[in-house]
Amino acid sequence: MLPALPNITLPPAPNVSRIQRVLKPVPFILLHVAAVVAPFFVPLTWTSAALCVGLYVARMFGITGVYHRYFAHRTYKTSRWFQFVLAWLGCSAMQKGPLWWAGHHRHHHKHSDQDEDPHSPIKKSVWWAHVGWVISSKSRNAPKDTMQDFARFPELRALDSYLTWVPGLLLAAACYAIDGMSGLVWGFLVSTILLYHGTFLVNSACHLFGTRRYNTTDHSKNCWWAAILTLGEGWHNNHHHYQSCARQGFKWWEVDVSYYVIRTLGFVGLVWDIREPTPKALAKNLIQKTV
Ligand SMILES: [Zn+2]
Numbered sequence: 090m091l092p093a094l095p096n097i098t099l100p101p102a103p104n105v106s107r108i109q110r111v112l113k114p115v116p117f118i119l120l121h122v123a124a125v126v127a128p129f130f131v132p133l134t135w136t137s138a139a140l141c142v143g144l145y146v147a148r149m150f151g152i153t154g155v156y157h158r159y160f161a162h163r164t165y166k167t168s169r170w171f172q173f174v175l176a177w178l179g180c181s182a183m184q185k186g187p188l189w190w191a192g193h194h195r196h197h198h199k200h201s202d203q204d205e206d207p208h209s210p211i212k213k214s215v216w217w218a219h220v221g222w223v224i225s226s227k228s229r230n231a232p233k234d235t236m237q238d239f240a241r242f243p244e245l246r247a248l249d250s251y252l253t254w255v256p257g258l259l260l261a262a263a264c265y266a267i268d269g270m271s272g273l274v275w276g277f278l279v280s281t282i283l284l285y286h287g288t289f290l291v292n293s294a295c296h297l298f299g300t301r302r303y304n305t306t307d308h309s310k311n312c313w314w315a316a317i318l319t320l321g322e323g324w325h326n327n328h329h330h331y332q333s334c335a336r337q338g339f340k341w342w343e344v345d346v347s348y349y350v351i352r353t354l355g356f357v358g359l360v361w362d363i364r365e366p367t368p369k370a371l372a373k374n375l376i377q378k379t380v
């Protein structure tokens with residue numbers, strides 16, 4: 090699936106004018122205002138509630154199980170057509186394309202909680218780590234030279250450029266078709282905003298709150314409540330210790346829904362070569378031997 094790769098790099102960051110810098114966060118802010126105000130005027134129906142929960146969970150997997158564990162860390166393999174299906178699902182979360190997302194994430198692991206970390210709450214503020222870096226013009230393009238392995242696929246480059254907002258907008262239209270304004274506001278808008286902040290917790294809370302099982306070179310923590318909200322990503326110290334395996338909950342009680350979904354996809358043959366942690370790696374650099 091991923092043979093020797095040509096040396097492809099993403100385009101250089103464009104010059105950003107002051108007005109572009111000021112306008113960049115405006116759509117993000119308007120989405121938040123709409124998600125707070127509109128629910129007062131639009132009724133919550135059973136259908137829209139189901140859409141809200143269902144789309145939160147499905148798209149959280151699109152970020153955690155796909156953008157993160159597949160595109161950033163290559164913890165399992167799949168076919169080219171299913172890779173695009175997965176990328177489309179991740180893109181429908183409105184968190185930009187897979188190359189942008191995974192490229193920044195690889196940069197995070199390379200420089201975790203150091204000056205070049207794009208979103209460290211230790212080096213910068215909690216606000217910056219949670220949301221500031223996302224809406225800053227500094228993060229407009231993916232870091233160069235970090236995604237050559239996937240940048241060779243034109244369909245993925247399309248999701249990172251002219252198709253970026255299409256999966257999300259089509260999903261919004263589908264929600265409206267299913268349940269009118271309730272579907273659009275509760276099913277799509279509210280779940281999208283909850284999804285933003287659920288995902289962002291991994292960058293902010295999971296480097297601040299929780300426990301450390303492994304002696305990593307950063308401040309990553311295992312945070313149980315973030316793990317529940319993010320389908321398993323909250324076991325972040327585990328993940329920083331062993332980035333190349335598909336599971337992040339190493340104990341039976343460390344609930345890791347994304348891993349269960351990946352295993353299910355493996356069971357039906359859609360993905361394969363799911364990487365598991367070795368006993369040797371699990372026993373290495375332990376701080377707490379009993380938990
Ligand atoms: Zn981290």
Ligand SMILES: [Zn+2]
Nearest residue numbers: 161194198332
């Ligand atoms: Zn990671």
